[in-house]
Amino acid sequence: MKSRLTFFFATLLTAMALAYCKGPAKLSYRNISNFYKPDLQLAGLSYALFNLNDSITNLYVRIPMKGLRYLPDNGAGKSRFRLSYQLFDGFEKGVLIDSASFTGMDSLTGRAIFMDSVPIRALAGNDYVLSIELLDLNAGNNYGAFLSLQKRQIYNVHDFLLLDESGIPLMRNFLYRNEKVRIRSNRLSDSLHFKYFTEKYLPGTPPFGFPDNIAINAADSVFGVKFRDGVTSSGTVPGEGRYLLYGGGSPVMVIHRFYDGFPDIGSTGQMRESLRYISTDAEYREMSQLPPRAAIDEFWIKLTGHSERALSQIRRYYGRVEEANRFFSLSREGWKSDRGMIYMVFGPPNLVYRNTLSEQWTYGEAGNPLSLRFLFNLETLPDNQSEYFLIRSETYRTPWHMAVSNWRR
Incomplete structure (x- = not known):
């Protein structure tokens, strides 16, 4: 692939360590x-x-x-x-x-x-x-x-690559309305198929509650795709939802169409929905009965008591939503994931350690018994995607309410 810049990769500085x-x-x-x-x-x-x-x-x-x-x-x-x-x-x-x-x-x-x-x-x-x-x-x-x-495996997610219409790697797994793409495969002439699911995930439950059950839903539609010389013809995806590419009987690639503008906030409706983490049940029900813009304005002004203070909190909170989308989007929009939920309410953690099966976050100092820790386990979903799920505990109730109250001042 040719760069449009006057750029060069120069000297190989570190020899390849082919020996273990x-x-x-x-x-x-x-x-x-x-x-x-x-x-x-x-x-x-x-x-x-x-x-x-x-x-x-x-x-x-x-x-x-x-x-x-x-x-x-x-x-x-x-x-x-x-x-x-x-x-x-x-x-x-x-x-x-x-x-x-x-x-x-x-x-x-x-x-x-x-x-x-x-x-x-x-x-x-x-x-x-x-x-x-x-x-x-x-x-x-x-x-x-x-x-x-x-x-x-025989079929791996990295055996496939999402390209834009001109054949350049797209570098993301989500598409926009009417965006034309191709799929590259290292198998030159396979005929595979997509399953399309329209259902949307709900925001995560609080860290002291019960996790949502992952339902196994039937696909809304199924359609084939043909690779010729290792690439498909260009095409679009018709609607919002998940598109799972199947090979060898299992999903091998997922393409999302969340909404136009993702990972940024796309509409006032999404702004209202993402308030779920810092609103009470009664407030959220009341907001759902109002037009999105009116619900958002009323919620923030009532909380802060001042339009300038409200504007500051709005920028900070929805900035977190967009950051969560960029950092944590795997099987769903990042802000709806457990990691996204904790990130939005508590902010960036001080310490993060990852291994094959989990990720641990610490707010505070290492070894300090007063530090707050969250453990997220990496689990395989029924559609063969992976997602990090929080190990929930009643001990999180007080720190959660304290963190939420900071947003509501």
């Missing part, structure tokens, strides 16, 4: 709380994976150059950055399979997007974890991410 060797630290020991802090993330930075064959996986990277720092250099502004990756056999063992590091430079104005791909040696028959870091060498800012790479 120990990495610098197990991934499960790394505090990844910065992943969930908007001011420490590069907006628009995104990645995608595609298994070219049984031994090579392409890592696609999209870098918004305007987010990097440009410094004077011979009369022109230049950005300098380094992209590094480490491929591990999992979170716990810490066995490093492959690693490399590349430097890049751009001499344009910083308003363009850089996109390219990097081949990674990853053999079929195993699943991996990819640790990626982008370092802005001019600013000293480091942006990290963990990606799960699946190559264990």
Whole structure:
């Protein structure tokens, strides 16, 4: 893929560790709380994976150059950055399979997007974890991410790649109205099928309540898709909902159509719905009887008692909604997930540790018995998607009500 920038990947700084060797630290020991802090993330930075064959996986990277720092250099502004990756056999063992590091430079104005791909040696028959870091060498800012790479099954999610109409990786799994896309496959001529589900998930229940049961609903419709030379023809998805691509009898890829504008707030109706976490049952029922705009204005002004204070809280709260959508959208809109719920009410956690099956958040200091901790288990849903679900406890009732009351001042 050719970049539109005057850009180059330069010297390979770190040799590929093809022989099995120990990495610098197990991934499960790394505090990844910065992943969930908007001011420490590069907006628009995104990645995608595609298994070219049984031994090579392409890592696609999209870098918004305007987010990097440009410094004077011979009369022109230049950005300098380094992209590094480490491929591990999992979170716990810490066995490093492959690693490399590349430097890049751009001499344009910083308003363009850089996109390219990097081949990674990853053999079929195993699943991996990819640790990626982008370092802005001019600013000293480091942006990290963990990606799960699946190559264990006959059909894996990374055997398929969502493309825009021109064939460029879309770098997301949700679409907008009338957006034309293609699907790339490493199987050149398979005929697969989609199942379409229109039902929408409800917001999560409070952390001291009972979790919602995951219902197994029948598909609203089923339609086939044909790959020719490894790619489908371009097309759109007809309505909001979930589209599950089936291969070998199981879902292998999911495409969402949440609403136009996602992950940003798309309408006043969604603004009203997302107030579920900080409103009482009576307030929420009352809001549902009013037009969305009137319900939102009345709720915030009644809570704060002042229009300027209300505006400040509105910006803060709905900023959290949009951040939750960007950070936590897996099987549903991020703000409706358990992680999104805790993030919206309590804010970014101080400590985050992830392993193969769970993610632990801490608000406070490590080892402090007064710190608040949440454990989210990664579970497989009936449609073969995965989602993090909170281990609920009655001990969360008091801190939850205290945090909600802070929003209601």
